[in-house]
Amino acid sequence: MTTDPCTPAERSRAASRRAQILQAASDCFHDHGFHGASISLISKAAGMSAGHIYHYFENKEAIIAAIVERDLDRLLTLSAEMRAASDVLEALIGRAAEGVIDNLDPRTAGLKVEIVAEASRNPAVAKIVRAADRCCMSSLSETLRILRANKGHSTDDATLQGMTEVLASMFEGLLLRAIRNPDLDRDRVVAIFQRVIRQLVTDPN
Template identity: 60%
Template sequence: MRDLEPKTVQQRSDARRAQILTAATDCFREHGFHGASIAKISQACGMSPGHIYHYFENKEAIIEAIVAQDLERMLTLNSELRSASDVKGALIERTAEGVQGKLDPQAAGLQLEIIAEAARNSRVAGIVETADRNCRASLAETIRNLRRAAGFEDTETSIAGMVEVLAAMFEGLQFRTIRNPDIDKDVVIDMFRRVIHNLLSQPPGEAAMSPAPGSKER
C-alpha cells in the first residue's frame, strides 16, 4: 500500500492543478487577464486563494502552464506527423483538425487574451516567445523531413519562411472566427489543404525566381 501513496498524492496534485487551470481559463476569457483576479479564480474552482498559490506563484505562472499545455499538444502532433509513412499526406489530412481548433471561438478568445497581455507584460511575452520558438523548431523539423523525402534540399531561411506562412495561416483564423463567426469551415479546410500542398510541393528557390503578381522586377 505504501508504494501507491506517492502516486496517489501526485494524481491528486495533478487533478487540482487541472481544476485551477480550467477555472482560470474560463475567468481569463470572461474577464480578461487583469479582470480575472485570484479571488475570482478561487471562487470558480472552489479553492481558497492560499490553495491556488500553493500550486501557482501568480497569474503569470498560470498562463505559463496554459501555454505549456498548448505547446505540448503541438509537439506531440509534430512527432506523430514525422512518424507517418507519408508525412505531407498526414499533415494535409490533419489540416481539418487544426482549422477546427483555431476556429473555436472559446479557444480563440483565450489565445488572443494571452497575446494581448504579452504585448503589455514582458514576462508573459517571454513565455509566449519561448513556446513559439520551440513550436517553430518542431514544425521546421517536420517540414525539413518531408521536403528531403521528396528530394528537395532547402536552406534554413526557406524552411523558416514556410513555417511562418503556416503559422500565420492558422493563427490568423483566431482573428477571423471572432470577426466572422459564420465562417464556412469546410471551405477554409479545403482551401488550406490546397495551399499547404502547393507550399510544400514547390521546388526550392522557385518563389525567389518568380516575382509575386503585381510586383516590379528590378
C-alpha cells in the same frame, strides 16, 4: 496532518487540482481578460481557496505559463506524430483539417488571443509566449525538413523557417477570424487551407 507529496495518489491528486485551476483560469481569462481575472475570481471558479491556488501557482503569470505549456505539448505531440507517419505530406494535410476546426472554436480562440494581447504589453508573459513559440516553430520546421527531404526539395534553414512562419500565420489568423466572422464556411476554409498548404510546402525552391 501532512501528506507525502511523492506518493502516486498525492501526485495524481496534485495533477488533477492543477488541471482544475487551469480550466477555471482559462474561463476567467476568456470572460474577464487577464487583468479582470483576479486570483480571487479564479479561486471562486475553481471552487477552492486563494491559498490553495497559490500553493500550485505563484501568480497569474505562472498560470499563463502552464496554459501555454499545455498547448505547446499538444503541438509537439502532433508534430512528432506527423514526422513518424509513412507519408509526412499526407499526414500534414490530414491533420490540417483538425487544426483549422480547433482554431475556429470561439472559446479556444478568445483565450489564445487574450494571452497574445497580454504578451504585447507584459514582458513576463511575452517571455513565456516567445519561448514556447521558438520550440513550436523549431519542431514544425523539422517536420517540414523531413517532408521536403523525402520529396527531394531544398531544405535550407531559411526556406524552412519562412514556410513555417507562413503556416503559423495562416493557422493563427483563424483565431482572429473565429471572433471577427463566427459564421464563416468552415468546410470551405478547410478545403482551401489543404490546397494552399500542399502547394506551399512542396514548392521545389
